[in-house]
Each structure stands twice: as C-alpha cells, then as structure tokens.
Amino acid sequence: MKRIAALILLASLSANALAFEPFVVSDIRIDGLSRISAGTVLNYLPVNRGDRLTNDGAQRAIRALYQTKFFSDVEIDREGDIMVIKVVERPSIAKLSLRGNKDIKEEDLRKGLKEIGLAEGETFDRLSLDRVQQELVRQYYNRGKYNVSVDPHVTQLDRNRVAIDIEIREGKVAKIKEINIVGNKAFTDKEIRKGFESDTSNWMSWYSKDDQYSREKLSGDLEKLQSYYMDRGYADFGVDSTQVTIAPDKRSMYIAASVKEGDIYTISDVHLLGELILPEDSLHQLVYVHKGDTFNRKAIEASTNAIKSILASIGYAFAKVSPVPKLDKDKRTVDLTLYIEPGKRVYVRRVIFQGNTRTEDDVMRREMRQLEGSWFSQPAIDRSKIRLQRLGYFKTVNIDKALVPGTEDQVDLTVKVEEQSAGSLMFGVGYSQYSGIILSASVSQNNFLGTGDSFTVGASRSDYSTSVNASYFNPYLTDSGVGIGYNIGYTKSNYGDTNSDFVNYESSLKSFSSFLSFPISETDNIRAGLGISSNKINLTYEYLDAYGNVQTSNYSPQILVDYQNALGHKTIHTWDATLGWNHDTRNGYWAPTRGGLISLSTDIALPGSTVQYYKIMGEANHYWPIGKGFVLYVDGQVGYGKTYGQTFDYSSDDGIYQAGEKITFPFWQNFYSGGVRDVRGFQDNTLGPRVCVGTVADPVTGKQMPITPLPNGTCPGSVYSYAQPLGGAFKVLGTAELYLPLPFLKDINTARVSWFVDVGNAYQDYQSFTAKTLRVSTGLSLHWQAPIGPLIINFAVPLRTQQDDGHYEERIQFTFGSQF
The missing domain is CATH 3.10.20.310 (membrane protein fhac)
Structure with missing residues (x-):
C-alpha cells in the first residue's frame, strides 16, 4: 500500500510540473495567493533567481510547497524565462x-x-x-x-x-457484568480481587465507578494480581491470557483471565554485584530479603529503592539497581542478584526557578537545601520541596533534574512552581453561631512584594466584639533564618452579647508584643517574645430606676465580682514573656497528608504585673496517608495555668476571698472548651465549670452567697435561667479525624471532608480533672477555602454528655469569613 501511495504521489507531482526544457530562471511569479504572502512562499521554495531549473528541480519545488501544508494544489509552468507557480490555498x-x-x-x-x-x-x-x-x-x-x-x-x-x-x-460507559479468574487454587477470587479497581456493579458503584470498564484499569488490576502472587512466593506466576468481550449493545463487558500460579519459591542466596561504591556490609543492611525467606517481589523492590536512595544521597543521581532472579524450578529456590550500576557521581551546576512571577528567586533559594556547586543529594532535594510547599505561596512544586548537555557529571535542577494568591484586600461579611454577624476589613499579604515577609492590618466587628490589629513578620532577619515579628492590637468585648451563654463581663484590651524566631534544625524552631498589655474589665452595668436615677448592678457571676474586689483593680496591667518550641514535619501548608507538629509554649506574666501567672500549652498531632486518598489525623492538646508569688490584700464580705490568701488564676485568662474548632457538637466555649449570676441569702448567716447551679444546669432565683460557662485553668482536648476522598473534591487544598471523634473538657484546675467528665462527640466536617473566606460546617452528635449539657448541645455548626 505504501508503494502504491508513493507511485500515485509521484504521478501527481509529475503532472503538476509541466515538461519543459531546462532554463535559467530570470524571475519568479506566484499566482493564486490571497492570504499567504509571496515572501513566505519564496522562503520555502528551493529555487532562486539565476538558478537553472530542470524537470527534477521543479518536482522538488512542488514537494517542498506541498510539505508546508499551505496549499491543496501546486503547478509550475514557464513563460519565457519566468518561472510561474500556480497555487490553490487551503482554507x-x-x-x-x-x-x-x-x-x-x-x-x-x-x-x-x-x-x-x-x-x-x-x-x-x-x-x-x-x-x-x-x-x-x-x-x-x-x-x-x-x-x-x-x-x-x-x-x-x-x-x-x-x-x-x-x-x-459520548454515550454510556460499558458496565462490567462479569469477571472470571480461571486457574487460581491457592487463593479465592475474593482474596485476589481485593485491591482491584474494576468490579461488577454493587451498591457503592455510584461512588467508586468501579463497574465502569477501562483498559487502563484492567491493565493495572492484572499487574496487582501478579504482584499479589509474587509478593507471596509465587515467583513464576503468570497471566496466560486475557479476554474482554463486549455485548452487541456495547453497554456490557465480560472479562476473563487465565492464570498459572506455579509454586512457592524461597531465597537460596542474595548477591550484590557491580560497582558497589559503599561497603558491601552497609548495602546488605538495606536488603530486606535474606536466605531462607519466601520470595517477595515487594521486598525486593523496596531493597532496590533503598540502595538507589542511599546512592542518590551521595551524588549518584542516576544509579540503577537491577534485580536478577535465577529460578531453580526443581528445588523451587531463587538465587537473587542485585546488580548495581551507580553511573557517574554528579553535582548540581545550577538551580533554575520557573513560574514564580511574583516571588523573588532569593525567597525560594533560601529554602533550598540542595546548593549549587555541591554534590547531588536526593534527600536535600526532597527537603527543599517540602520547605517550598510549606510556604503557602504555591499550589504545586516540582523539581526536575537534567544532565547538562555535553557532560556526564553535571545536572541542572529546575524548580517549577504554580503560584497562588498569598494575600488579600478584603471587605467581608461573615457569620458564626458564637460571634453572630462579623463585619471585617483587612489587608493581608503572606508574601509582601515577593519578599516572603508577611503583614496584616485589619479591623472587625461582631455582635460582641470590636477589634483593630496589625502584625508584621520577617522570617529572614538574618541569612541564618532568624525572624522577627511585631503585633499591636485593640479589642473591646462584651461577652454577655454573644449568641451563647458565655460568662458575662466587659473587657477593653490594648496590647503590643515583639518576638524573635530561631531555627535550630530543619524541623525545629524556638520563638521568644516580650509584650505589654492593659485590660480594663467591667463587671457591672448601669440602668435608670423608677425615679430616673442612675443605678449600677452586677451582671456577672458573684464569684467574678468577689475576685475583682479582692484583687482591688479594674484595669489589669501585664508585662509578659513568651517562649515556644515547634517541631514541624508536615508536608504541606493548607492540607497536609503526612508528617506532624509538636509544639510547646509558655506565657508568663512577669513580676510587676497586676496578676502574676503562667500558662503552658502543648500540642502534638500527626497525619498518616493510609491509601486510596484516605488520611488519618490525630491531635492532642493540653493547657495549664497557675499564679505565683502573690496574695490578696482584701477580704470579701462573703468570705470567699481572704486577705493573705494566695491569688487564684485570673478568670480572663481561663481556657475554654467546646465549639466549631474544639469539641464539636457543643456551643463555643460552653464546656467546663459553670456559675450562676446573682446571689442568695445564706439561711444561717444571712450573708449573700453565690447561687449554686442545679444538676440540670438551671439557676433558681437568678436573672439568667442557665448557668454561664466560666472556663478553667486546665484543659485537655483530643481529636481523631479521617479525611475522606470524594470524587467531587479533587483539590484537597481547596476543600476537605472528614469524619471526626472529639474528646475534651475544661476544668477549674488540674486537681479537678477526672476522665469521667470528658465530653465525646462524633460527626462530619467540611473545611472549604471559599472566596468569601474559610468556611467550616460541622454536623456533630454528642456521644458522652452530663446532665447539665442539654442547653449547650449543637448538632449543626458553621462559620465563614475571616476573623481577626
């Protein structure tokens, strides 16, 4: 057929080149052009003025013009010594x-x-x-x-x-009606098909699409079938034949595969050959199969990868490790040889950045642990990629290597990134069940002018709070990675106006702080800071009596009033020092899938503060990918607070606080539990100790005493029906979360859905802790980086509650919009 086509083309070209005596071309004229310029045609034409044109030359010219694909027809003629080209342009x-x-x-x-x-x-x-x-x-x-x-x-x-x-x-996808594996005796169909992506229609097919036939899926399933057997000793396993039959309506598929199991083999010996580079004993420690073991292809592949990885860490970027199994079918043994070809040891000539239109090269280069001019190191490259991903500036980060042309020992690294927005100018409206409507305006930038510095200036107002703040952080004050940050803010809050039964009091807080961040390893850093704050706390409200006179009354629980009276201050001045340590191995910024965070921090109100106290907060969490898009997340948190070195100088009338008694932990620094980001299924900050507003006369002494809540959480004789959460000086929280792969949520950096179990509570102090009072809840949670701001929706069901929790339970919780 190819010969016939060639003859037809040759005949066509001969016909288009009219026969003429050879002549010297004095000029060239092109007829039939409308869209294509004459200069373009002349550039492709292998004939120039002054050339001698023959029939063969004319045919070559026609071929050249046909190859441009500009024309559907080309003819060459002659008028005197003028070469005439007649063309028909393609549309x-x-x-x-x-x-x-x-x-x-x-x-x-x-x-x-x-x-x-x-x-x-x-x-x-x-x-x-x-x-x-x-x-x-x-x-x-x-x-x-x-x-x-x-x-x-x-x-x-x-x-x-x-x-x-x-x-x-497109039509409908052909559905798999039947899958037959023939020849399997050692394992059942259910066992060998457990990891298959292809399956017959079942109740989950609407979600998994496993009953939709795909050639790629079937090839992958057959490879899994082979791996299943070869990982269990069947070294000579094979798929003899595969047959796929389609029904006449092209809607049903029938799959049959014939297999030959063979026998189980054991390893008779393991050899390392080739150019070993490293001591043989060291390399043998990376081999996961040994003499006498059952043949296992997965273990052999892990061994080859481990050897390649160790060689890549010392510069052998293109090392090859080839497993060569020699089967003895009579003894059913395998003599395994791992042949090592390290290739040339290479070093990195240049690191090139692509895709960073906003981020400066220096900002990315300072995160690189693979340096130019040094030996190639795969662990350093992998660490560089993780550090770039954790910046939060990029959607994707890929690092490719390529040999420098003309060399065998030099590579260039190309770091390809896709940038995402790292800042925003926002005027927003948000809502949470705790804060109500949130109006906010902010300018934030995590990568200011591409320098890697971050700043935020924002203001917000909700049903109970008004705040203005600004912050700035330079992560590289020095080349060694010492960072410096500043925070300044003002917040005025009336907790009695929240949409939950939060303990009532007003606060007006002004603060300023500065901190330094010190890296001590690739995954660890220390943060130390100093700050100053002034917090005016008001526990009373004013009203007009029947005669029009201004009266004041307590609207906060009596225990808070007594504490403030015993303290003798309404404005709390604090000098505080902070010290923290972070160990961060997470592989991402928005949605990690592996690694974890361990953090420990303390906040100390220094001598000279109105109240001297310290708070210790600790957290440990980790992410584990467990296959097929599932990610397991476990988190534990603990908080502890205590005062030191101070006593009260005032005795309260009801005798709750006495002069000379040690000052207890300040209520405005209490830990709280429950809410959208805490123990879900309970209103924000409602778990833990609860108190009633108002007092009642002691039947013996006649003194006014705080009202004790009833077991169901109500407050008899109080101006409020239910007890108000006060928080405490000790808190524990634990979370286990399983992130679910959903087909309609492909980008986990945008949205994630999880099933969770939360455990936690807040206590008056450490001595009050008892596991019996820990609250437990479970449910589903959606986290979405929506255009309006972060959106969280929880559906939670409390599993363990106390009698007085009923008023504070909440099945559906949500919040959206940024808060400051």
Whole structure:
C-alpha cells in the first residue's frame, strides 16, 4: 500500500510540473495567493533567481510547497524565462467549536487539537481532521465508552475560510457484568480481587465507578494480581491470557483471565554485584530479603529503592539497581542478584526557578537545601520541596533534574512552581453561631512584594466584639533564618452579647508584643517574645430606676465580682514573656497528608504585673496517608495555668476571698472548651465549670452567697435561667479525624471532608480533672477555602454528655469569613 501511495504521489507531482526544457530562471511569479504572502512562499521554495531549473528541480519545488501544508494544489509552468507557480490555498480555520463532550474537558481537547494543527487561525487539513476523529474515538474507548460517535462538520465561509463543528455523542460507559479468574487454587477470587479497581456493579458503584470498564484499569488490576502472587512466593506466576468481550449493545463487558500460579519459591542466596561504591556490609543492611525467606517481589523492590536512595544521597543521581532472579524450578529456590550500576557521581551546576512571577528567586533559594556547586543529594532535594510547599505561596512544586548537555557529571535542577494568591484586600461579611454577624476589613499579604515577609492590618466587628490589629513578620532577619515579628492590637468585648451563654463581663484590651524566631534544625524552631498589655474589665452595668436615677448592678457571676474586689483593680496591667518550641514535619501548608507538629509554649506574666501567672500549652498531632486518598489525623492538646508569688490584700464580705490568701488564676485568662474548632457538637466555649449570676441569702448567716447551679444546669432565683460557662485553668482536648476522598473534591487544598471523634473538657484546675467528665462527640466536617473566606460546617452528635449539657448541645455548626 505504501508503494502504491508513493507511485500515485509521484504521478501527481509529475503532472503538476509541466515538461519543459531546462532554463535559467530570470524571475519568479506566484499566482493564486490571497492570504499567504509571496515572501513566505519564496522562503520555502528551493529555487532562486539565476538558478537553472530542470524537470527534477521543479518536482522538488512542488514537494517542498506541498510539505508546508499551505496549499491543496501546486503547478509550475514557464513563460519565457519566468518561472510561474500556480497555487490553490487551503482554507484557514475561522472557528472551531466542540459540542457534547463531558468526560473530557474542552480545554484538554483544544490543547490536543492544537498540537496536531487543528486550531482557529491554522490552515485546514482534511487529513488532520480525520486523525482527530480517530484519536477521540480511541480515547473514549479507553474510558469504556464504546458507543461513542464523533461527527465533524465543515462549513465553507467567505474569503477561503471554514468553520469546524465537532459533535460528540459520548454515550454510556460499558458496565462490567462479569469477571472470571480461571486457574487460581491457592487463593479465592475474593482474596485476589481485593485491591482491584474494576468490579461488577454493587451498591457503592455510584461512588467508586468501579463497574465502569477501562483498559487502563484492567491493565493495572492484572499487574496487582501478579504482584499479589509474587509478593507471596509465587515467583513464576503468570497471566496466560486475557479476554474482554463486549455485548452487541456495547453497554456490557465480560472479562476473563487465565492464570498459572506455579509454586512457592524461597531465597537460596542474595548477591550484590557491580560497582558497589559503599561497603558491601552497609548495602546488605538495606536488603530486606535474606536466605531462607519466601520470595517477595515487594521486598525486593523496596531493597532496590533503598540502595538507589542511599546512592542518590551521595551524588549518584542516576544509579540503577537491577534485580536478577535465577529460578531453580526443581528445588523451587531463587538465587537473587542485585546488580548495581551507580553511573557517574554528579553535582548540581545550577538551580533554575520557573513560574514564580511574583516571588523573588532569593525567597525560594533560601529554602533550598540542595546548593549549587555541591554534590547531588536526593534527600536535600526532597527537603527543599517540602520547605517550598510549606510556604503557602504555591499550589504545586516540582523539581526536575537534567544532565547538562555535553557532560556526564553535571545536572541542572529546575524548580517549577504554580503560584497562588498569598494575600488579600478584603471587605467581608461573615457569620458564626458564637460571634453572630462579623463585619471585617483587612489587608493581608503572606508574601509582601515577593519578599516572603508577611503583614496584616485589619479591623472587625461582631455582635460582641470590636477589634483593630496589625502584625508584621520577617522570617529572614538574618541569612541564618532568624525572624522577627511585631503585633499591636485593640479589642473591646462584651461577652454577655454573644449568641451563647458565655460568662458575662466587659473587657477593653490594648496590647503590643515583639518576638524573635530561631531555627535550630530543619524541623525545629524556638520563638521568644516580650509584650505589654492593659485590660480594663467591667463587671457591672448601669440602668435608670423608677425615679430616673442612675443605678449600677452586677451582671456577672458573684464569684467574678468577689475576685475583682479582692484583687482591688479594674484595669489589669501585664508585662509578659513568651517562649515556644515547634517541631514541624508536615508536608504541606493548607492540607497536609503526612508528617506532624509538636509544639510547646509558655506565657508568663512577669513580676510587676497586676496578676502574676503562667500558662503552658502543648500540642502534638500527626497525619498518616493510609491509601486510596484516605488520611488519618490525630491531635492532642493540653493547657495549664497557675499564679505565683502573690496574695490578696482584701477580704470579701462573703468570705470567699481572704486577705493573705494566695491569688487564684485570673478568670480572663481561663481556657475554654467546646465549639466549631474544639469539641464539636457543643456551643463555643460552653464546656467546663459553670456559675450562676446573682446571689442568695445564706439561711444561717444571712450573708449573700453565690447561687449554686442545679444538676440540670438551671439557676433558681437568678436573672439568667442557665448557668454561664466560666472556663478553667486546665484543659485537655483530643481529636481523631479521617479525611475522606470524594470524587467531587479533587483539590484537597481547596476543600476537605472528614469524619471526626472529639474528646475534651475544661476544668477549674488540674486537681479537678477526672476522665469521667470528658465530653465525646462524633460527626462530619467540611473545611472549604471559599472566596468569601474559610468556611467550616460541622454536623456533630454528642456521644458522652452530663446532665447539665442539654442547653449547650449543637448538632449543626458553621462559620465563614475571616476573623481577626
């Protein structure tokens, strides 16, 4: 067929080149051009003025012009000594439209069409259109859609143009009706098909799509089948044949595979050959199969990867380790040889950054642990990638290596990133069940002018709070990574106006702090800071009596009033020092999938403060990928607070506080539990000790005493029906969370859904802790980085409660919009 096509083409070219006597070309004239310039044609023409043109030369010229694909017909003639070229231009594509494609995105289709020259503005070639049709059908076949139809329609337009309309009818995916594995005796069908992506229709197929046939899925399943046997000793296992049958309606598929199990083999010996580079004993420690072990392909692959990894860490970037098993079928043993080819030891010539249109190269380069001019190190490259991902500036980070042309011992690294917004100018409206409506305005930038510095200036107002704050952080004050930060803020709050039964009091807080951050290893840093604050606390409210006189009354629990009276101050001045340590091994910024965080911090109100106290907070969490997109997350937190070195100088009338008694932990620094980000299923900050507002006369002494809540949480004789949460000086919280892979949430950096179990509570002090009072809840949670700001929706069910919790339980919780 190829020979016939060649003869036809040769005959066609001969006909288009009219026979003439050779002559010297004095000029060249081109007839038939309308869209293409004469200069473009002359650039492709292998004939110039002054050349001697023969019949063979004319045929070569015609071939050259045909190969440009600009023309559907080319003829060469002669007028005297003038070479005359007559052409018929191919039409240009004025419009290209696609209809009916759902399974393949239009942008992916157009990209593929453009690669073969079928795009708006290109020259139209009917053969290209035919190839496109065949390729689209093939792609849909690979997706299991065997009744697809692809119909291209070409419409002629004026000025030698065409409009192409490709109509696609995808049809339905062929469903797998039957899968038969023939020849398996050692394991059941259920065992060997456990990891298959292909399956017959079942109650979960609507979600997993496992009953939709795909050639790629079947190939992967057969590879898993082979791995299943070879990981269990069947070294000579093989798939003899595979047959896929499609029903006449092209909607049903039947799969059959015949296998030969063979025998179980054991390892008779393991050898290391080739250029070992490292001591043989050291390399043998990286081999996970030994003499006498059952043959295991997975362990062999892990061994080869471990050896390649150790070689890559010392510069052998292209090392190869080839396992060569020698089977003795009589003894059913395998003599295993790992042949090592380290190749040349290479060093990194240059590190090139691509895609960082906003972020400066220096900001990225300072996160690189693979340096230019040093030996190639895969662990250093892997660590560099993680550090870049954790900056939060990039959606994706990829690092590629390539040999420098003409060398064998130099590579260039290309760091390709896709930037994402690292800042915002926001005027927003948010809502939470705890804070009510939140109005906010802010300017924030985590990568200010591409320098890596971060700052935030913001203001917000909610039902109970008004705040203004500003912060700045330079993570690289020095080249060694010492960072410096500043925070200044003002917050005025009336906790009695919250949408939960929070303990009532007003606070007006002004604060300023500065801190330094010191890296002490790749994963550890220490933060130390100093701050000053002034907090005015008001526990009373004013009202007009029946005679129009201004009266004051306590609207806070009596225990808070007595504490403030015994303290003798309404404005609390604090000098505080903070010290913290972080150990961070997470692999991402927004949505980690592996690694964890361990943090320990203390906040100390220094001598000279109105109240001297310290708070210690600790947290440890970790992420584990457990396969098929599932990620397990476990977190534990503890908080502890205590005062030191001070006593009260005032005796309260009811005798709760006495002069000379040690000052207890300040209520405005208490830990709280419960809420959207805590023990879900309970209102924000409502777990822990609760107190009633108002007093009642002691029946014996007649003194006014605080009202004790009833077991159901109500307050008899109080101005408020229910007891108010006060928080405490000790808190514990534990969370186990399973992040779920959902087909409609492909980008985990945008949204994640999880099933959680929360355990926690707040206590008056450490001595009050008892595991019996820990609250437990479970449910589902959605975290979404929405355009309006972070959105959290929880559906939670309390599993363990106390009698007085009923008023504070909350099944559905949500919050959206940024808060400051």
